[in-house]
Amino acid sequence: MSNSNNQKPQKAIASLLPIVSFVKPYKWVAMLALLVLLITAGLNLSIGQGVKFVIDSGFIAGSKAQLTQAITGLVVLISLVAVGTFCRFYLMSWLGERVSGDIRKAVFNQIVHLHPSYFEENRSGEMMSRLTTDTTLLQSIVGSSFSMALRSSLVLIGGLIMLLITNLKLTLLVITCVPLTLVPIMIFGKRVRKLSENNQSAIADISTYAGEIIQHIKVVQSYTHEEKEKQAFGGEVEKAFNVARQSIKQRSFLIAAVIFLTFGAISIMLWVGGMDVLEGRMTGGELGAFIFYAIMVAMSVATIAEVYGELQRAAGAASRLLELLQIDSEIKNAANPKPMQHGNEISIAFNQVDFYYPSRPDSAALKGINLSIPKGKIVALVGPSGAGKTTLFELLQRFYDPQKGDIMFNSEALTQLALTDLRHCMGMVPQHPVLFSSNVWHNIRYGNPDASDEQVIEAAKRAHAHDFIEQLPEGYDSFLGEQGVRLSGGQKQRIAIARAILKDPEVLLLDEATSALDAQSEFHVQAALNELMLHRTTLIIAHRLATVTHADLIVVMDKGKIVDSGTHQDLLAQSELYQRLCELQFDKAQTVNASTA
Numbered sequence: 001m002s003n004s005n006n007q008k009p010q011k012a013i014a015s016l017l018p019i020v021s022f023v024k025p026y027k028w029v030a031m032l033a034l035l036v037l038l039i040t041a042g043l044n045l046s047i048g049q050g051v052k053f054v055i056d057s058g059f060i061a062g063s064k065a066q067l068t069q070a071i072t073g074l075v076v077l078i079s080l081v082a083v084g085t086f087c088r089f090y091l092m093s094w095l096g097e098r099v100s101g102d103i104r105k106a107v108f109n110q111i112v113h114l115h116p117s118y119f120e121e122n123r124s125g126e127m128m129s130r131l132t133t134d135t136t137l138l139q140s141i142v143g144s145s146f147s148m149a150l151r152s153s154l155v156l157i158g159g160l161i162m163l164l165i166t167n168l169k170l171t172l173l174v175i176t177c178v179p180l181t182l183v184p185i186m187i188f189g190k191r192v193r194k195l196s197e198n199n200q201s202a203i204a205d206i207s208t209y210a211g212e213i214i215q216h217i218k219v220v221q222s223y224t225h226e227e228k229e230k231q232a233f234g235g236e237v238e239k240a241f242n243v244a245r246q247s248i249k250q251r252s253f254l255i256a257a258v259i260f261l262t263f264g265a266i267s268i269m270l271w272v273g274g275m276d277v278l279e280g281r282m283t284g285g286e287l288g289a290f291i292f293y294a295i296m297v298a299m300s301v302a303t304i305a306e307v308y309g310e311l312q313r314a315a316g317a318a319s320r321l322l323e324l325l326q327i328d329s330e331i332k333n334a335a336n337p338k339p340m341q342h343g344n345e346i347s348i349a350f351n352q353v354d355f356y357y358p359s360r361p362d363s364a365a366l367k368g369i370n371l372s373i374p375k376g377k378i379v380a381l382v383g384p385s386g387a388g389k390t391t392l393f394e395l396l397q398r399f400y401d402p403q404k405g406d407i408m409f410n411s412e413a414l415t416q417l418a419l420t421d422l423r424h425c426m427g428m429v430p431q432h433p434v435l436f437s438s439n440v441w442h443n444i445r446y447g448n449p450d451a452s453d454e455q456v457i458e459a460a461k462r463a464h465a466h467d468f469i470e471q472l473p474e475g476y477d478s479f480l481g482e483q484g485v486r487l488s489g490g491q492k493q494r495i496a497i498a499r500a501i502l503k504d505p506e507v508l509l510l511d512e513a514t515s516a517l518d519a520q521s522e523f524h525v526q527a528a529l530n531e532l533m534l535h536r537t538t539l540i541i542a543h544r545l546a547t548v549t550h551a552d553l554i555v556v557m558d559k560g561k562i563v564d565s566g567t568h569q570d571l572l573a574q575s576e577l578y579q580r581l582c583e584l585q586f587d588k589a590q591t592v593n594a595s596t597a
Ligand SMILES: Nc1ncnc2c1ncn2[C@@H]1O[C@H](COP(=O)(O)OP(=O)(O)OP(=O)(O)O)[C@@H](O)[C@H]1O
Pocket: 120, 357, 358, 359, 360, 365, 383, 384, 385, 386, 387, 388, 389, 390, 391, 392
């Protein structure tokens, strides 16, 4: 969470400064907007003189011609103000949208490069809220609040000067009232800021909760938890509402106090000024102009008060975004990466590797791993659940770096290679393939964005996916639904295999890639994989030992350690754990076969 809760107000506003760097590329638009703003503020102030002219030369002088002339002047002035306001509003809002769009891009660009463990510590809903809610807040700052504050400040200063010129005694009255209005701003502004931050994080909670439920709607419905989830979600919404209510209360107090104080002061002024007019010490027009300026001054102070609260809210958003933009990925790209020749076969070696997940620094997920995988060989990783097989894959792809030891690709440490080179040469088919909410083309082409349609179809054929894709309502153009919900598990896997085939990697990582296939498609896919594995270094995580008995090397893992390794025959003869695993699986398979016979 941001530390801006503890910031002093000035410091909080200072945390908005980094936005300036996002405005810089559009400095000409910003300067034009400021110029228009300056002109309209001046024009606004001159309306007061128009009012004075209308009253004194029109009404009081009793001249119809002068009244017409005065009103015409006033209309011209007001028209100019309208045109100026149009330009100011357009330019400022444009700037707000542009800048918030750029900030969104910067945040997203940052997020896609962050180390995966960051996402374990930070909930996706909170990140989404930074991308959307926080950036929207900044948009309103750049697009409206800032210009409102500036315009109000100009009008405040100009108005006070005009007041001084018009009537000194009354102005002194106004000036003593202005600091009075600042008192509630100070008191309530701070509370508003604190509460708004809580509000933002409560809203993030809501979206995280809803996101999770929507994603797992089938689990919710099959356990008939709809009512429970409705209540729980309702609770989250109420929590957010209560925080928002407190924040609104403070803001309402703030606005009400400021308005009461300023308009109270204006009433006193009217009384004092009215007495002066009655006694002939000033003209009616002067009093009219004076009140006009006094109202403008009062409104400016009220606007500044409101905007101040908003600026404080946005300061929280800005500091959270900035925090995110400043995070360095823990997976560092090599400073001077060693070149990597594509197309060469790759040997892999783990040398004394120890690894602890950041969230579990006390228990080793991998301990003392020594493993050598020659070029072009097939190595199977087997072992009970939680043995560390998937973790080995994670380290190979550098989603995490080991705390001790080295992993080598052709005698280069992984950390010495460019991340993109490293990941380019690896193709992963996970146990639960990830598909994007798009069509088949997009999902297969993810393996190689430059591939032609023919290459995509060829890959699909080799993965035995072409036939079922052809039968989809719109063939390769069929939309697969969010996360590919419109496909069966086996179909998803074949799409993932086609994707890996298209990538044509030097190292293949298969996580029980054929687990979701029926016997017939497994036979075909296995054939495709066998062909694919030729001349590639392949690591397979296998839960079903039958699929890997032909592997060049089988590595038996348990509790983060390699306990045995060898061929199927070696291990059957030597490894107790392997024998046990085999007995369990082959017995079960025989039992199943017997029972279905
Ligand atoms: N992101 C994570 N954060 C913390 N601990 C993790 C994380 N992922 C896995 N672990 C832990 O690391 C250990 C090894 O897990 P891993 O997923 O590598 O096992 P596995 O052999 O692939 O198991 P399975 O066959 O069930 O997939 C387990 O104890 C697991 O709880």
